[in-house]
Amino acid sequence: MYSAAFLLCLLAPILTNAVPSRSPTSVSKTPGGRVVPVTKSQFNFDPFQLTNICLDCVRLNTTAAFLCEAMFNWYDPNSIKENPVSSCVCNYTWAWDGVTGIGENGTEIDDGAYDLCWQGDMTYFEMRLVSFHTAENFTLELGHRYHDDENFTRPWDYPTTFAQIDLQLPLIEKAENKIKHYARGPVNATIYGISG
Ligand SMILES: *[C@@H]1O[C@H](CO)[C@@H](O)[C@H](O)[C@H]1NC(C)=O
Ligand SMILES: *[C@@H]1O[C@H](CO)[C@@H](O)[C@H](O)[C@H]1NC(C)=O
Ligand SMILES: *[C@@H]1O[C@H](CO)[C@@H](O)[C@H](O)[C@H]1NC(C)=O
Ligand SMILES: *[C@@H]1O[C@H](CO)[C@@H](O)[C@H](O)[C@H]1NC(C)=O
Numbered sequence: 001m002y003s004a005a006f007l008l009c010l011l012a013p014i015l016t017n018a019v020p021s022r023s024p025t026s027v028s029k030t031p032g033g034r035v036v037p038v039t040k041s042q043f044n045f046d047p048f049q050l051t052n053i054c055l056d057c058v059r060l061n062t063t064a065a066f067l068c069e070a071m072f073n074w075y076d077p078n079s080i081k082e083n084p085v086s087s088c089v090c091n092y093t094w095a096w097d098g099v100t101g102i103g104e105n106g107t108e109i110d111d112g113a114y115d116l117c118w119q120g121d122m123t124y125f126e127m128r129l130v131s132f133h134t135a136e137n138f139t140l141e142l143g144h145r146y147h148d149d150e151n152f153t154r155p156w157d158y159p160t161t162f163a164q165i166d167l168q169l170p171l172i173e174k175a176e177n178k179i180k181h182y183a184r185g186p187v188n189a190t191i192y193g194i195s196g
């Protein structure tokens with residue numbers, strides 16, 4: 001039995017000319033969004049868990065840009081008690097020339113904007129690409145806003161927790177116009193910061 005992300009990764013035809021659009025503002029940059037470092041003495045967060053992580057880059061021909069898509073299942077064990085949704089599927093797409101690291105040599109990463117992976121009334125999962133050196137070496141940032149009034153008191157009972165993760169995914173397919181990496185995981189993403 002494969003998860004939704006794995007099946008989507010294999011089945012979804014991502015080939016398109018369209019450069020993906022980003023929401024101009026991050027949900028996390030709304031007022032009150034200062035991220036403070038988490039210390040073990042203050043909190044006891046379990047790491048986010050990522051599974052079925054795939055990276056797919058496809059282009060129409062050797063002169064066209066690749067359209068890359070990172071997709072994975074994301075589970076937050078810290079949110080299981082009070083939240084009906086404690087996991088989601090993330091799907092992040094961006095254009096890549098196949099050579100230059102993004103964030104290097106004058107290239108920019110979509111202004112550091114987050115994409116929503118899932119959104120409820122007061123809660124959400126979001127992610128952004130921090131850097132992309134090669135398909136074997138890129139970094140994601142993950143933010144989860146959820147409800148917890150056991151460890152947090154009002155009005156701070158909707159914390160947003162953040163993790164960054166460096167991914168080196170095994171190559172499973174490489175052709176002139178197609179690159180595919182996949183790791184079943186689970187991969188832990190340690191929570192480093194929190195905002196209220
Ligand atoms: C990933 O997201 C993009 C943009 O939102 C969408 O066009 C595409 O169909 C999604 N792919 C999958 C496999 O969900
Ligand atoms: C929240 O409180 C429970 C019960 O005291 C504890 O087990 C858990 O580790 C706490 N979570 C965090 C993030 O500190
Ligand atoms: C991932 O985190 C879980 C929960 O904290 C822990 O039990 C497990 O050993 C960790 N796995 C790795 C590979 O660090
Ligand atoms: C390659 O694809 C691009 C983008 O669709 C297109 O504009 C170009 O004409 C194609 N080049 C060749 C040689 O097919």
Ligand SMILES: *[C@@H]1O[C@H](CO)[C@@H](O)[C@H](O)[C@H]1NC(C)=O
Pocket residue numbers: 100105
């Ligand atoms: C940076 O860009 C310049 C101009 O496009 C190019 O000549 C050079 O090779 C690039 N360097 C790297 C490391 O990609």
Ligand SMILES: *[C@@H]1O[C@H](CO)[C@@H](O)[C@H](O)[C@H]1NC(C)=O
Pocket residue numbers: 133137168
């Ligand atoms: C990823 O790329 C960065 C920048 O080039 C480099 O500093 C880092 O060592 C690389 N990590 C791995 C695991 O190759």
